[in-house]
Amino acid sequence: MSHPNRERADRILDAAGELLLRMGYRKVAVDDIARAVGIGKGTVYLHWRNKELVFQALMMRESADLTDEILGRIKADPAMIVPHRMISSSFLVTHRRPLVMAMLRGNADMFGSLGDLALRKQQDELRTQFEEAMLRRGLIRSDVPNLTYALNAATLGFYLGDTLSDEFEGVPLEEKAAVLAHLIRTAFEPAGEPDPEAVADVAAELSSALEELVSGYRQGIYAHDPTRAPG
Amino acid sequence: MSHPNRERADRILDAAGELLLRMGYRKVAVDDIARAVGIGKGTVYLHWRNKELVFQALMMRESADLTDEILGRIKADPAMIVPHRMISSSFLVTHRRPLVMAMLRGNADMFGSLGDLALRKQQDELRTQFEEAMLRRGLIRSDVPNLTYALNAATLGFYLGDTLSDEFEGVPLEEKAAVLAHLIRTAFEPAGEPDPEAVADVAAELSSALEELVSGYRQGIYAHDPTRAPG
DNA sequence: GGTTGACCGAAAGTGCGATTCTGGTCAACA
DNA sequence: TGTTGACCAGAATCGCACTTTCGGTCAACC
Numbered sequence: 141m142s143h144p145n146r147e148r149a150d151r152i153l154d155a156a157g158e159l160l161l162r163m164g165y166r167k168v169a170v171d172d173i174a175r176a177v178g179i180g181k182g183t184v185y186l187h188w189r190n191k192e193l194v195f196q197a198l199m200m201r202e203s204a205d206l207t208d209e210i211l212g213r214i215k216a217d218p219a220m221i222v223p224h225r226m227i228s229s230s231f232l233v234t235h236r237r238p239l240v241m242a243m244l245r246g247n248a249d250m251f252g253s254l255g256d257l258a259l260r261k262q263q264d265e266l267r268t269q270f271e272e273a274m275l276r277r278g279l280i281r282s283d284v285p286n287l288t289y290a291l292n293a294a295t296l297g298f299y300l301g302d303t304l305s306d307e308f309e310g311v312p313l314e315e316k317a318a319v320l321a322h323l324i325r326t327a328f329e330p331a332g333e334p335d336p337e338a339v340a341d342v343a344a345e346l347s348s349a350l351e352e353l354v355s356g357y358r359q360g361i362y363a364h365d366p367t368r369a370p371g
Numbered sequence: 372m373s374h375p376n377r378e379r380a381d382r383i384l385d386a387a388g389e390l391l392l393r394m395g396y397r398k399v400a401v402d403d404i405a406r407a408v409g410i411g412k413g414t415v416y417l418h419w420r421n422k423e424l425v426f427q428a429l430m431m432r433e434s435a436d437l438t439d440e441i442l443g444r445i446k447a448d449p450a451m452i453v454p455h456r457m458i459s460s461s462f463l464v465t466h467r468r469p470l471v472m473a474m475l476r477g478n479a480d481m482f483g484s485l486g487d488l489a490l491r492k493q494q495d496e497l498r499t500q501f502e503e504a505m506l507r508r509g510l511i512r513s514d515v516p517n518l519t520y521a522l523n524a525a526t527l528g529f530y531l532g533d534t535l536s537d538e539f540e541g542v543p544l545e546e547k548a549a550v551l552a553h554l555i556r557t558a559f560e561p562a563g564e565p566d567p568e569a570v571a572d573v574a575a576e577l578s579s580a581l582e583e584l585v586s587g588y589r590q591g592i593y594a595h596d597p598t599r600a601p602g
Numbered sequence: 603g604g605t606t607g608a609c610c611g612a613a614a615g616t617g618c619g620a621t622t623c624t625g626g627t628c629a630a631c632a
Numbered sequence: 633t634g635t636t637g638a639c640c641a642g643a644a645t646c647g648c649a650c651t652t653t654c655g656g657t658c659a660a661c662c
Binding site: 400401402412413416420421422 | 623624625626627628
């Protein structure tokens, strides 16, 4: 039985991430990763059962880090959770993480078939919880039709815009975030200042939900499967 | 010299469109088109110099028809030009034209390399003109940062949403349009009713610009290149 | 017991000649 | 004069043998 050290696991993921960005999933050989770290190929397999799990772990670590970053901002200022700040801030934070961007753009040649099945489901639940809490506490207007779809569609273009056309390459990321903030604030939030108590409450609720999400991510990253039951 | 009849040209384009949707650009042979119409392959070449021009003509006709449709709505009710109605209505009309949808989704295997270079430029100019007129007459709020980018990004997600994820397939098109209308109205339009005179003026200006656009399209469709200069 | 890298088989890639397809032409025809 | 489809050349596709790559294993080593 093995309990490979975690610091090495992180170095492996570091290398995997770098190579992934540079060459794409298919072109990265497990041996490349091992070489980059300065260890034997077999050692990688002491950490994860196969190649796909290595990259899955990488993406989970990335997601966890990103979520932590957002969590930190909420802790520093609970007012961060009002939709327009939350969403534009997530936009910024996300865009600074090339791996996450590549993932959610579904760059097919970058990722072989990294299914975020359970992951996606968890995020969906979180989003639903977020929306419900916001609605309940009056931080989102109640007259928006089809809220979930509306938020998605309204946001999607900002994430995909520069992928499909280079006509807005010149606009700085911060300005784009500001535009997104304007959009969310005017279209989804009620007029006037939000109730500070509601903000605090929702911030607390959301924080704990995010913490749970992060711990879920982290759990998946370094989990080493026990050797299969003997046949 | 030839002046092939226009009705036949239209039948060719009809067939080309049907085949294009069914099999994609590459798989459609000029001979297939001719067969479908019941004419000889050579006849197609009496209308257009090569295969690509046939499909370019098809897309121009499609664009012209679509623009005409919008134009008709504006004529029937000038208030159609207020942004939220204009944009959501364009959304609906566009989504009912599979060829246009395929085109602007950039379905690479559907279209070989149909460059809408000049076309795109013309549309951009029109959009700019539209925005300026709206701003000038107070039909769009003046506090929206980066207006052009904002409108694009805010709208894009609605066009691409169901391409990338099937999670909103269930939402009827009309409801999506309603969401888009809400978004545009609340985020881009000033509160209160628009000035009827401004509406009428902008409607007139936009109508004539659209008519010009359509006539530009139509001109390109059936234009037969003169035989090359003798070598 | 942790670590390694030679080794294996499957799968992907490569080279190349044979074959089919198809855009475009044009002599013949109506 | 308008229309056609047989014809041609170049491109794409296919078939296939050969080579290379790479995920994953495991006996040997430290």
